[in-house]
Amino acid sequence: MIAIALAAVLQEPADVQSGLCQRALAAAPAYSVCTETPHGVALAMDRANADALARHASAGEARFQTYFARDIAPYAVTSSPTPLDRGALETAGFVHVLPWPDPEAFDRARRQGIETAARQFASSQGLGAAQADQMVARALVNGGAEGGKAALDAGMLPHELGHLWFTQAFWPRVDQGDEGVSHYGGPGPDWLDELAAVLLEDAPTTDRRRAQMQQLLRGEVVPTIGPVAGRDTLIDLKGFLSRAHPALARVQMNPPNLPAGGGIALVYTPAGGAPSAAAQERLFYIQARGFVDFLTDKTGRATVFADIAQALAGGRTFEAWLSTDGAALGLPDTIDGLDRLWREGR
Ligand SMILES: [Zn+2]
Structure with missing residues (x-):
């Protein structure tokens, strides 16, 4: 009996398993996937990303219990740049909404940040355009x-x-x-x-x-x-x-x-x-x-x-x-x- 009930739970996909994900997807319909953690959800456009975010957040929850032994209010990690109505998630009971860059957004921002820093440095050293380009190229290779x-x-x-x-x-x-x-x-x-x-x-x-x-x-x-x-x-x-x-x-x-x-x-x-x-x-x-x-x-x-x-x-x-x-x-x-x-x- 217990084994059957457990098997049923294990087979059920995470996004229909609980109220938290149902509420989150209703409040943020642009997302296609939701994965639950003990106290929150991760919203993303694909399963691998949602699961990875949820796994990192869950590990954080466990450490928070170890060091602070306090409750965690319901929260949502939202893969960005998917359009998001933050207020709707808050109204649905998510006290914290944390946007997190998806892999493409992250790579764009990383390259942009590296390029800006390299160009600023090149201009502070009075380097010409060609040298600045070389410096950016080198920085992008080394910045990973x-x-x-x-x-x-x-x-x-x-x-x-x-x-x-x-x-x-x-x-x-x-x-x-x-x-x-x-x-x-x-x-x-x-x-x-x-x-x-x-x-x-x-x-x-x-x-x-x-x-x-x-x-x-x-x-x-x-x-x-x-x-x-x-x-x-x-x-x-x-x-x-x-x-x-x-x-x-x-x-x-x-x-x-x-x-x-x-x-x-x-x-x-x-x-x-x-x-x-x-x-x-x-x-x-x-x-x-x-x-x-x-x-x-x-x-x-x-x-x-x-x-x-x-x-x-x-x-x-x-x-x-x-x-x-x-x-x-x-x-x-x-x-x-x-x-x-x-x-x-x-
Ligand atoms: Zn900090």
């Missing part, structure tokens, strides 16, 4: 490193969902009538928000950030990060804990439709110039991963970031939380003490 779109999606889709889930879990949106939807008291500090997203990345992305952190701390230049003195930035924990997100201005002007954290573009910064915003952004992700590993290691507590977020959402500061809860978790009870511990042996 880092494992391609599938590898990027596996790390960056959970990352971007992490921002949404984390903010909603600890700073839930409230309907303010005529003034629209807003957050109570504003979401948490940038470092904690970024750390929450980095926590949901897959193992290869995590390994890459750890390796880059070690290289940078040794004073090496990492080509995919840019010619920056990464060690100075990474060792500065107080700077990390007080810094506005390097991508903040960009995000406010233009909400990202493309993942920013994967290092897909090449960095062209003349030697000796100020580190580019993109390089600073990459350092911020690496530092977030480093701080995650540091706090997890010192406390032995996977949900320590949920504790911190809960305290900050209640109006406390990180330092106040450290002073009351730090010692019991094996941490110093001040930021100064934490900073000293962070620098030890690095």
